[in-house]
């Protein structure tokens with residue numbers, strides 16, 4: 001049997017064993033999953049969750065993710081039952097564990113690279129995501145500009161970008177870990193592509209900028225970033241601060257409404 005036929009058979013077998021249904025939105029945490037699904041060449045269904053309408057706080061959604069945030073996912077587990085997944089980092093780990101036996105975008109369990117990928121994934125989930133998320137909040141969504149909050153979180157985001165930039169300067173492959181793209185890169189990419197929204201200038205970080213555009217050339221990134229909605233971060237990056245603030249105006253209202261709803265529970 002040719003290698004191509006063997007690959008096709010593995011792919012068809014995997015497709016019939018899985019029933020991936022992703023509940024998501026076009027945000028940095030959402031697109032990390034669609035990018036990985038595309039990089040792995042998996043079949044999946046997507047439901048676009050309109051976070052501006054607080055669909056993520058409805059009871060049926062909380063059954064899948066009790067934390068009321070996107071992304072969330074269900075799949076047919078190996079025993080035929082349904083498994084639910086929440087927290088984007090956990091979803092990425094599940095997908096590579098279960099579907100990347102060829103190690104296209106991962107390394108074998110127990111290898112040094114496997115643990116190095118874990119380092120960056122935890123760093124993104126506990127550091128870059130939350131800090132840049134708060135930079136977005138204080139820069140765009142807060143009802144008033146609080147300079148302390150804006151500078152605290154923008155500076156922390158800049159510090160974290162410097163960590164990435166320094167690591168990439170030392171990388172021979174241009175990826176964060178070893179010789180291939182992994183969930184270390186995929187988890188941070190959507191955040192870095194939205195730097196301007198957080199008030200951070202990517203031009204301050206030349207190695208990171210090269211990495212950002214190099215990954216953009218990959219078909220998996222190109223397809224995944226536009227699911228479930230068009231990814232507009234690069235167009236947004238061309239806008240002035242005033243134009244960006246005007247775009248945030250509409251979102252500010254639903255962010256505030258969502259916070260009030262969360263505070264009441």
Ligand SMILES: N[C@@H](CCC(=O)N[C@@H](CS)C(=O)NCC(=O)O)C(=O)O
Nearest residue numbers: 027029051069070071087088089258
């Ligand atoms: N740590 C979570 C964060 C998820 C998260 O904050 N998702 C945002 C969109 S990027 C969300 O659902 N926001 C809606 C809300 O805050 O109600 C993860 O990585 O999955």
